Amino acid sequence: MIQLDNVSVSYGRGERKFCAVKDVSLHVPKSSIQGIIGFSGAGKSTLLRSINLLERPSAGRILIDGTDLTNLNPAQLREARHNIGMIFQHFNLVNNLTVRKNVELALKFAGVSRAFRKEKARQALEIVDLAGKENAYPGQLSGGQKQRVAIARALAPQPQILLCDEPTSAVDPRTTGSILQYLKDINTEFGITTVLVTHEMNVVKALADEIAILEGGALVEQVSTKDIRRKNFIPTSDIGAYLLDDSIRLNPTVELAASEPVQSVEELHHV
Numbered sequence: 001m002i003q004l005d006n007v008s009v010s011y012g013r014g015e016r017k018f019c020a021v022k023d024v025s026l027h028v029p030k031s032s033i034q035g036i037i038g039f040s041g042a043g044k045s046t047l048l049r050s051i052n053l054l055e056r057p058s059a060g061r062i063l064i065d066g067t068d069l070t071n072l073n074p075a076q077l078r079e080a081r082h083n084i085g086m087i088f089q090h091f092n093l094v095n096n097l098t099v100r101k102n103v104e105l106a107l108k109f110a111g112v113s114r115a116f117r118k119e120k121a122r123q124a125l126e127i128v129d130l131a132g133k134e135n136a137y138p139g140q141l142s143g144g145q146k147q148r149v150a151i152a153r154a155l156a157p158q159p160q161i162l163l164c165d166e167p168t169s170a171v172d173p174r175t176t177g178s179i180l181q182y183l184k185d186i187n188t189e190f191g192i193t194t195v196l197v198t199h200e201m202n203v204v205k206a207l208a209d210e211i212a213i214l215e216g217g218a219l220v221e222q223v224s225t226k227d228i229r230r231k232n233f234i235p236t237s238d239i240g241a242y243l244l245d246d247s248i249r250l251n252p253t254v255e256l257a258a259s260e261p262v263q264s265v266e267e268l269h270h271v
């Protein structure tokens with residue numbers, strides 16, 4: 001279970017201080033899928049990254065199964081993060097490591113023995129149907145396969161929570177369907193609580209149980225996909241209205257891209 005209590009996140013200091021997430025409270029029940037949507041710059045990624053403290057809130061609490069992550073010391077936080085997997089828009093694979101070594105990364109950082117790592121990586125790659133690709137390098141894979149490796153990497157430590165930052169934005173529309181299916185199957189089979197940031201209305205409706213709408217860093221609306229399907233949803237925000245149209249993608253400029261380098265050492269440790 002994830003509980004965000006009055007979370008705010010700021011960037012910069014003094015006169016340059018900018019509040020990217022403003023006083024957001026959100027409850028994500030165990031084993032559910034929470035979508036987060038909003039226009040570009042609304043604070044979606046910042047909010048998602050605050051859940052594992054990749055962005056530390058300037059105010060509020062992040063409770064995971066009742067433990068407030070903002071109160072933990074660095075060693076405790078590292079331990080807590082083993083329970084939280086993360087996948088990124090541009091996969092963040094390490095290009096000079098094989099698929100298997102990429103999947104083993106989080107386990108290696110956790111000090112897991114080589115034999116156990118290998119077995120966990122094998123199991124995780126099986127889940128995403130990449131059992132034959134252990135020795136391939138990321139450069140030899142399609143975008144969809146790279147994202148499946150990233151999913152396997154996030155799953156290998158058997159987390160209870162999976163954070164997904166635009167997981168289908170950098171793959172073609174046909175591949176999007178298969179990535180969504182893997183995420184859905186993983187949620188159903190392992191009961192992993194999933195938080196999904198996306199621009200794509202059809203993606204969030206296909207996957208999420210609940211959808212939170214952010215505008216200017218604030219949570220302006222929350223709706224269940226069940227209510228949308230039953231036509232029980234009367235939107236009060238612009239984006240809420242877009243939810244009724246499957247063809248809309250809030251940020252059409254996202255490029256179908258090859259993988260980008262890992263963005264920070266902390267991120268690399270948190271895969």
Ligand SMILES: Nc1ncnc2c1ncn2[C@@H]1O[C@H](COP(=O)(O)OP(=O)(O)OP(=O)(O)O)[C@@H](O)[C@H]1O
Nearest residue numbers: 011012020038039040041042043044045046047251
């Ligand atoms: N590291 C940073 N330093 C300063 N400002 C930042 C930083 N990261 C994000 N921001 C700003 O915070 C705001 C929210 O950014 P964020 O990436 O969370 O939005 P988003 O909704 O995920 O956008 P997008 O859909 O374009 O990815 C934006 O105005 C952005 O410019």
